[in-house]
Amino acid sequence: MTITVRNIVKGFGHYPALKEVSLEIEDGAFVALLGPSGSGKTTLLRIIAGLETAESGQILFGGEDVTDRAPQDRRIGFVFQNYALFRHMTVEHNIAFGLDVMKRGQRPDKPAIKARVEELLELVQLPGYGKRYPAQLSGGQRQRVALARALAREPKILLLDEPFGALDAKVRRELRSALREIHDRVGLTSIFVTHDYEEAFALADKVAILGSGKIEQYDTPDAVQGSPANDYVREFLS
Amino acid sequence: MSAKNKAISESIITRILLILVAVTYVGLLLVLPLASVFSEAFRHGLAAFKAAVVEPDAWAAIKLTLTVAAISVPINMVCGVAAAWAITKHDFRGRNLLISLIDVPFSISPVVAGMMYLLLFGAQGWFGDWLLAHDIRIAFAVPGIVLATLIVTLPFVARELIPLMQSQGREEEEAALTLGAPGWRIFLWVTLPNIRWGLLYGVLLTNARAMGEFGAVSVISGHIRGETNTMPLQVEVLYNEYNFAAAFAVASLLAGLALVTLVVKSLLEWRHGDQLAASGH
Numbered sequence: 001m002t003i004t005v006r007n008i009v010k011g012f013g014h015y016p017a018l019k020e021v022s023l024e025i026e027d028g029a030f031v032a033l034l035g036p037s038g039s040g041k042t043t044l045l046r047i048i049a050g051l052e053t054a055e056s057g058q059i060l061f062g063g064e065d066v067t068d069r070a071p072q073d074r075r076i077g078f079v080f081q082n083y084a085l086f087r088h089m090t091v092e093h094n095i096a097f098g099l100d101v102m103k104r105g106q107r108p109d110k111p112a113i114k115a116r117v118e119e120l121l122e123l124v125q126l127p128g129y130g131k132r133y134p135a136q137l138s139g140g141q142r143q144r145v146a147l148a149r150a151l152a153r154e155p156k157i158l159l160l161d162e163p164f165g166a167l168d169a170k171v172r173r174e175l176r177s178a179l180r181e182i183h184d185r186v187g188l189t190s191i192f193v194t195h196d197y198e199e200a201f202a203l204a205d206k207v208a209i210l211g212s213g214k215i216e217q218y219d220t221p222d223a224v225q226g227s228p229a230n231d232y233v234r235e236f237l238s
Numbered sequence: 239m240s241a242k243n244k245a246i247s248e249s250i251i252t253r254i255l256l257i258l259v260a261v262t263y264v265g266l267l268l269v270l271p272l273a274s275v276f277s278e279a280f281r282h283g284l285a286a287f288k289a290a291v292v293e294p295d296a297w298a299a300i301k302l303t304l305t306v307a308a309i310s311v312p313i314n315m316v317c318g319v320a321a322a323w324a325i326t327k328h329d330f331r332g333r334n335l336l337i338s339l340i341d342v343p344f345s346i347s348p349v350v351a352g353m354m355y356l357l358l359f360g361a362q363g364w365f366g367d368w369l370l371a372h373d374i375r376i377a378f379a380v381p382g383i384v385l386a387t388l389i390v391t392l393p394f395v396a397r398e399l400i401p402l403m404q405s406q407g408r409e410e411e412e413a414a415l416t417l418g419a420p421g422w423r424i425f426l427w428v429t430l431p432n433i434r435w436g437l438l439y440g441v442l443l444t445n446a447r448a449m450g451e452f453g454a455v456s457v458i459s460g461h462i463r464g465e466t467n468t469m470p471l472q473v474e475v476l477y478n479e480y481n482f483a484a485a486f487a488v489a490s491l492l493a494g495l496a497l498v499t500l501v502v503k504s505l506l507e508w509r510h511g512d513q514l515a516a517s518g519h
């Protein structure tokens with residue numbers, strides 16, 4: 001599903017976080033929002049998810065205006081940096097949550113939910129972990145569970161906020177390739193936020209580089225590396 | 239203490255001294271006085287204790303105290319959770335003002351709290367004439383006692399929950415939002431389970447204070463024997479009449495009620511300890 005960001009403006013107090021940001025993301029693309037802390041990349045992602053509201057501008061999914069839609073109704077998957085797993089629920093209940101909260105008429109029956117949870121545990125390579133609690137898992141495993149949970153309702157769009165930020169280098173590399181594989185297999189349109197340009201270039205089809213509330217360059221990794229648009233990008237990549 | 243910690247632990251004499259100081263302090267200040275209440279209460283035997291408790295005025299005080307607690311604890315539980323939820327999970331204008339307001343009952347004397355209601359609802363109070371005309375009794379009656387108890391115990395649940403919910407952050411609720419959960423589901427399935435132990439503790443504190451409150455209730459109740467005397471007031475009345483045996487009997491019962499709630503909490507914690515550890519509390 002295409003994602004269109006149109007003239008988004010957002011400020012915190014007197015400090016402008018996003019100044020008229022626009023971005024066009026093709027169906028099936030894997031895009032990295034790259035920038036230093038304070039560049040507004042997480043804010044932009046949260047606005048796309050509906051977790052924050054922009055002062056002006058629009059968000060469109062597949063050409064449809066979702067700017068005023070609540071996050072519950074945007075049909076997205078969201079992965080948080082610190083996993084945000086429900087700590088009092090087992091892994092299987094975490095993953096089933098999005099299905100359990102559906103309205104009676106739309107909700108799959110219990111065996112169907114159970115089967116879906118098993119399928120997702122396979123997908124994130126954690127079969128047999130369903131009965132554990134988040135506290136009994138490693139960081140990498142928790143993020144896999146968070147990914148499975150985000151995918152349970154078959155969203156067309158996956159948003160990831162520094163998903164590997166809290167993990168060590170080895171786990172990060174493993175999870176990175178797992179994520180790319182899942183993205184391709186499920187047919188998602190994904191945006192992930194990172195401050196690590198190597199990660200962005202290794203993983204993304206296109207990279208949007210943010211600097212102080214503006215998009216400085218939006219292009220393929222090769223194009224960005226080959227011809228940085230301005231001094232800011234050159235500086236950031238060095 | 240294991241040998242590994244030797245480098246950072248005190249010498250044996252210091253340790254014994256410190257333990258002695260702590261034990262003496264707690265013993266003199268807490269255990270001994272509490273024990274003396276119970277020993278005084280049962281000095282004349284179980285029959286005398288029972289007689290003092292079932293004496294009509296004392297019995298009325300016990301029932302009134304339990305009634306007041308049964309009304310005010312659930313109300314303040316709901317209000318406390320709502321306030322903590324609003325303050326920690328939402329941003330709105332006046333948030334800091336609300337936090338300060340919740341602390342007001344902690345910072346003003348309970349006697350003043352009682353006076354406030356007397357000024358509003360007493361016969362000479364602002365609403366006195368209107369209440370009289372409509373035959374509604376608040377001051378010197380049960381509604382007034384409930385009101386006074388409500389205000390005095392207002393902060394306990396919220397104060398217990400706010401730091402806890404602040405430390406837990408909003409991420410789990412946000413995750414639930416992106417997973418399509420409606421607001422009430424998020425509260426029931428995500429927020430409430432995460433705060434249940436803090437909530438239980440807040441409720442127990444509220445209950446202990448609701449049953450034990452003296453100052454505010456003393457002003458608003460009017461001390462009508464057998465009608466508006468709660469247990470703490472009854473203890474004072476009996477004591478002032480030199481009826482020590484009865485005073486200590488009711489006092490021990492009051493202390494016992496508070497201790498029971500603490501025992502219940504410890505039991506729950508002990509029974510659910512494994513589950514608590516597993517879910518990361």
